Amino acid sequence: MIAFHKIPYVDGGRDVEGCDCWGLVRLYLFELAGLELPTYGTIGATEFAQIDAATAQGAAGAPWGAEIQPGSYKKGDVALLKSVARVDGKSVVLPVHMGVFVDGQSVMHTEPELGVQVLPVSSPFLKRRLITVRRHEQLV
DSSP states (O other): OOOGGGOOBOTTOEETTEEOHHHHHHHHHHHHHOOOOOOOTTOOTTOHHHHHHHHHTTTTTOOEEEEOOTTOOOTTOEEEEEEEEEETTEEEEEEEEEEEESSSSEEEEEETTTEEEEEETTSHHHHHHEEEEEEEGGGO
């Protein structure tokens, strides 16, 4: 079993040696259900415009279902979060961060200064940043 809380943050990382938010989601869903999700190549967590474009394409072709409503969250659901980013010299809000539900009430995510954290979905951090929650079709 992977000790997720010990994985250091590495921009563009996709394994237990270090990962960013998408790498953490991929590792968790592989551990949970054997899902092999796309890596997005070398797109790192700070490459906001590329992440926005990739997620707009349906998670690079991954089969994500309809939006999950509050109160129906389950282990393995993926939370898409927004953040303010600088793109072409302008501040814009983009869907550039994600986490994964470790139960119906808590989301695990990782960020550069904080590392891996598990937060309740009711936390101010998640409440102000949560855009949508989706479930992979193999977890339905």
